[in-house]
Amino acid sequence: MAAIQITDVRKSYRSAGKRLQALDGVSLSIEQGEFFGLLGPNGAGKTSLISIIAGLNRADSGQVLVQGHDVLSNYRAARRNLGVVPQELVFDPFFTVRETLRLQSGYFGIKNNDAWIDEIMHNLDLTNKADANMRALSGGMKRRVLVAQALVHKPPVIVLDEPTAGVDVELRQTLWKFITRLNREGHTIVLTTHYLEEAQALCNRVAMLKAGRVVALDTMSALIKRISGSQIKVQLTSELPAALQPLLIAHESDAAQRQYALRVNHYDEVEPILTSLRQAGCVLEDLQLQQADLEDVFLQIMGKEVAQ
Numbered sequence: 203m204a205a206i207q208i209t210d211v212r213k214s215y216r217s218a219g220k221r222l223q224a225l226d227g228v229s230l231s232i233e234q235g236e237f238f239g240l241l242g243p244n245g246a247g248k249t250s251l252i253s254i255i256a257g258l259n260r261a262d263s264g265q266v267l268v269q270g271h272d273v274l275s276n277y278r279a280a281r282r283n284l285g286v287v288p289q290e291l292v293f294d295p296f297f298t299v300r301e302t303l304r305l306q307s308g309y310f311g312i313k314n315n316d317a318w319i320d321e322i323m324h325n326l327d328l329t330n331k332a333d334a335n336m337r338a339l340s341g342g343m344k345r346r347v348l349v350a351q352a353l354v355h356k357p358p359v360i361v362l363d364e365p366t367a368g369v370d371v372e373l374r375q376t377l378w379k380f381i382t383r384l385n386r387e388g389h390t391i392v393l394t395t396h397y398l399e400e401a402q403a404l405c406n407r408v409a410m411l412k413a414g415r416v417v418a419l420d421t422m423s424a425l426i427k428r429i430s431g432s433q434i435k436v437q438l439t440s441e442l443p444a445a446l447q448p449l450l451i452a453h454e455s456d457a458a459q460r461q462y463a464l465r466v467n468h469y470d471e472v473e474p475i476l477t478s479l480r481q482a483g484c485v486l487e488d489l490q491l492q493q494a495d496l497e498d499v500f501l502q503i504m505g506k507e508v509a510q
Contacts, residue, residue: 203270205359205390206232206255211264213250213414224250225261226414234358237382237391239405239422241398243504246411248394249289252363256286268359282310285352289364291344295337299328299347302336303354310355322350325380327372342369349377353384360384361392366400378404402496410503418503426499433498434472435463436479437488445478453501466491 213225225247232238242248253259255266257273257280265272271279294302300319307315323329326346331339336347345365352360362381366374382404385391395401401408408425410418418425433451438460442450446464454463466472472491479486 203234204231204267205234205236205269206392207265207267207270208232208251208255209265211251211254211261211266213247213254213259213261224414225254228264228411228414228416230409230416230419232390232392235385235388235390237385237404237406238393239401239408240392240394240411241401241408241500242411245413247414248411249363250414251411252286252361252392252394255361256284257281282355283357284359284361285355285357286361287349287352287363287365289367291341291348293336293344293347295335298333298335299323299339299350300332302347303350306351306354312355315354318356319350319354322353325376325383326350327376342373345369346373346377358388359390359392363394364396365393366395366397374400398496398500408496410500412504418499422496426494426496432466432469432491432493433463434466434475435461435488435490435492436486437461438479439485439487440483443478443482443484445482446475449475451498453505454498 208228208230211225211228212223215222215224228247228251240248240251250259254261255268255273257277260274267273268280269283271277271283273280294305297305300323303319303322304315307313307319320329323332326349328343328346328350331343336344339347349362349365360381365377378400381391391404393401393405402422405422407421408418409416433454435454441457441460442462446462449464449466451463451465455461464475466475469491
């Protein structure tokens with residue numbers, strides 16, 4: 203049984219008399235215990251999909267199961283198995299941190315939960331703020347409380363929607379240490395983020411959305427290897443020969459400075475490139491061979507989709 207099963211989900215909105223297709227037949231399966239990345243540019247449909255998974259919005263068609271429970275027909279069980287950290291800072295200004303977490307426990311019918319609440323606060327560095335009123339907290343501390351609220355009922359599936367947007371390095375490190383531990387203990391983690399280096403370091407598998415459609419779905423290592431390979435960066439005394447133009451990575455190059463990035467899939471492709479440069483009379487001033495990363499993959503895939 204998949205932790206989250208999404209089958210042909212479609213969702214559209216109407217704005218100013220126009221129809222916007224937010225999700226256009228999204229299908230994917232997130233397995234038990236995965237650390238899964240859901241990536242895409244603004245407006246790709248990530249938050250719409252998370253809202254449907256969380257039961258905050260309804261799909262026009264398709265089905266979503268959380269731990270085998272339909273989010274519509276068996277929504278109580280689906281929500282008990284899910285913890286969601288939203289993008290927005292939403293909080294009740296009339297309660298302390300501890301009271302907020304106790305109330306959240308009560309929503310799920312959990313009594314005498316203080317031991318777990320204390321552990322969450324310790325791991326998110328909230329212990330010294332336990333009796334502070336929510337409205338007195340900084341933005342970063344409020345975000346820590348949102349994470350704590352999502353975890354208070356020990357859900358097997360945790361969805362993090364841009365959890366580190368606009369927060370400091372300390373919170374990032376604290377959060378990821380705790381979330382990584384939960385993942386090792388068997389919790390399924392779904393992460394959306396614009397910090398691609400975070401996704402690359404944490405996620406085992408990634409789905410990329412563009413205009414409401416899944417345009418890439420693979421393991422992190424396979425995606426980087428299959429889509430982008432490596433790149434060779436050269437600084438020349440003249441322009442790049444026409445024979446090498448098809449290999450050019452435009453967004454990584456600066457033609458005015460005669461700095462060029464060329465895509466290579468295997469190391470044995472480096473020597474033919476150097477041969478082409480010598481035959482064209484180009485003089486190398488600098489050369490670097492770099493392994494591609496998730497940002498290269500993201501830009502390449504999104505660029506292809508735009509071109510289509």
